[in-house]
Amino acid sequence: MATAHPLPAAGQALAGEAPGRAAPAAEVSTGQALVPAPQQPEEDREIAFGTEVARLPVELDVAVPVRDFRVRHLLALTPGRLIESQWGHGEDVPLAAGEVQLAWTEFEVAETQLMVRVTRLV
Numbered sequence: 001m002a003t004a005h006p007l008p009a010a011g012q013a014l015a016g017e018a019p020g021r022a023a024p025a026a027e028v029s030t031g032q033a034l035v036p037a038p039q040q041p042e043e044d045r046e047i048a049f050g051t052e053v054a055r056l057p058v059e060l061d062v063a064v065p066v067r068d069f070r071v072r073h074l075l076a077l078t079p080g081r082l083i084e085s086q087w088g089h090g091e092d093v094p095l096a097a098g099e100v101q102l103a104w105t106e107f108e109v110a111e112t113q114l115m116v117r118v119t120r121l122v
Helices: 071-075
Strands: 002-006 032-036 093-097 100-110 113-121
Touching: 093 113
Parallel strands: none
Antiparallel strands: 002 032, 093 100, 100 113
């Protein structure tokens, strides 16, 4: 939210200046100045689920470190081929949006789809 405050007209002194001294040309405007209102503390700000912002798409990443994986290995991938990772079998995998970790997940296979199931939130 912003509050509008009128600026002095050309040739008028600004607040705090000596009378009779004209304001510099760069500071003179015939419009309105917008001054931002104080911000709410971060803990008071929430996004309601029905708002437009709450429905913005977010890219989620589930990353598993793979040792010595090169582009040539990526190009040689075929269905059914296994790749060794450095992640322990049965350990939860982090789910993140950018640099922010949101949850821990585990991989699950349903028919022919590889999915992740959220096991706990951060």
